[in-house]
Amino acid sequence: MNHTTPPDHRNTDDDIAPEAEAPAECSDAVKEVTTEAIVDGATDIADTATEELPAETPDCQPQAPAHSQPPQPQPRHWVLLRGLSRDSRHWEAFPEQLQAAFPEDRVTCLNLPGTGPNHQFSSPAGISQIVDWLRQHYAASLKQQPLHLLTISMGGMLAADWMHRFPEEVAAGVMINSSSKLSSLSQRMRPGTLFTLLGALMSSMPKREKVIVQRTSNRHTDNGDITNRWRIYQQQQPVSAMTMLKQLFAASQFEPQAISQPLLLLASRQDRVVSPECSEALADYWSADLRLHKSAGHDIPLDDSEWLITQLRLWLEKREPSATEQNTAEIETAIAT
Known part of the structure; x- marks a missing residue:
């Protein structure tokens, strides 16, 4: 597909x-x-x-x-943000599914500096600096505010910083399998995952993408179509090793700050990249809603987009x-x- x-x-x-x-x-x-x-x-x-x-x-x-x-x-404006070394194409079919679920709303996908169509830009090495870059680079696309930020992994850290520093721009946030310095290193990066990813950085690009699919998904580990697509994405718009290292450093330094807007945290019990305890710690810190998936991997939008949209509906109906x-x-x- x-x-x-x-x-x-x-x-x-x-x-x-x-x-x-x-x-x-x-x-x-x-x-x-x-x-x-x-x-x-x-x-x-x-x-x-x-x-x-x-x-x-x-x-x-x-x-x-x-x-x-x-x-x-009022129609909502959903702004989607991916995580480490990924771009908007890695959402696969989810943006279209989100648009079909909420046809009156607007859906916008942003790409971090150093990724996707922005792969030639240098990535900052701090979460706040990346947020500043996004707000400036996509200013024309972000005029319809306040925003509903829907994010995954490091994207959740960007959302938290955005909501804290520019609360008038964001109506609500959704964070999938994110983490912070509230949790230990072994919780933020499952044992073996860090070395696997670092090893993948030193490997050929096809092998690297295969490792990433196998680590982040529990339902598509042997899906050659997805692996081939992601390999093509990297061939077309390669993400440099320096960008990945800067993003890793930025994520490692993230500390949550106060947030006043409604917030939904989603995590998977079987995430093989980040422990769900990280989302639990963030939910406690922010007194936010938390929902746990029983079997999906780190990339819940890829593994079970239907469950994700159901959680969004229930949360929106509640608030x-x-x-x-x-x-x-x-x-x-x-x-x-």
């Missing part, structure tokens, strides 16, 4: 809720409750003060607008009330006041 990298942005129409009809009069003593449609797609009920009901009309109450339309949710629920709550508030 040939994988096509999704475009950096998708056009979405602005959703503007129509104005609601005014409610019928209840009595001369009651002022009208009106609704206002507010530009930018989010509709709020405008509360107007009501005079105290006279004693002789105790049963007369203001009624909710009969034809009020539920507010339309984002539906349009109907939001509209009902606003009407009840308007009537109560």
Whole structure:
């Protein structure tokens, strides 16, 4: 299957809720409750003060607008970030699957300096410096804010730094199998994995990509198609050993800071690169939601994208009330006041 990298942005129409009809009069003593449609797609009920009901009309109450339309949710802007030495093509079919699951949203894949189409750029050796580079290099693609950062491995460290230093730019974050200095070295890099990866750096490119597939996936270890595609990616846009070493150093120095936005951490119990205890430590530190996969490898989007999208749906439903629920709550508030 040939994988096509999704475009950096998708056009979405602005959703503007129509104005609601005014409610019928209840009595001369009651002022009208009106609704206002507010530009930018989010509709709020405008509360107007009501005079105290006279004693002789105790049963007369203001009624909710009969034809009020539920507010339309703002489209999210998902920004996807990969990890060590990977680029947007290594998401394989996941960006298209994410777009199909949330058709009103926008999906953008970024490539780190030194990888993919940016392989000729020098990679910084610090997490914050890489974030600064991304914000500057992709400024035109990141105008639709706030962002929903969806990341894997070292990409999670970039997301955490971004959310901490530029909270107004990020609405929420999702981090898959990431780690930090809260965990020990043996947890951040499973025994044997570090030497395997370092050995792969010194090997031929086809062997290196085969080792990476076998280490990061539990369901595609013998998948020659994926290995061949990843080999072609490296032939077309090679990632230098220096870029990998700088990224490894940057990741090794990452320390989490305070984050105020909603955060979902996902990890796999059978990850053979990073221990799930790293995600557990981060979830405790940030008081974040954590979900564990029973059998997938480090690359959950590759091994079980359906499970990943299900977790996103459940998490979003939990923290984002539906349009109907939001509209009902606003009407009840308007009537109560």
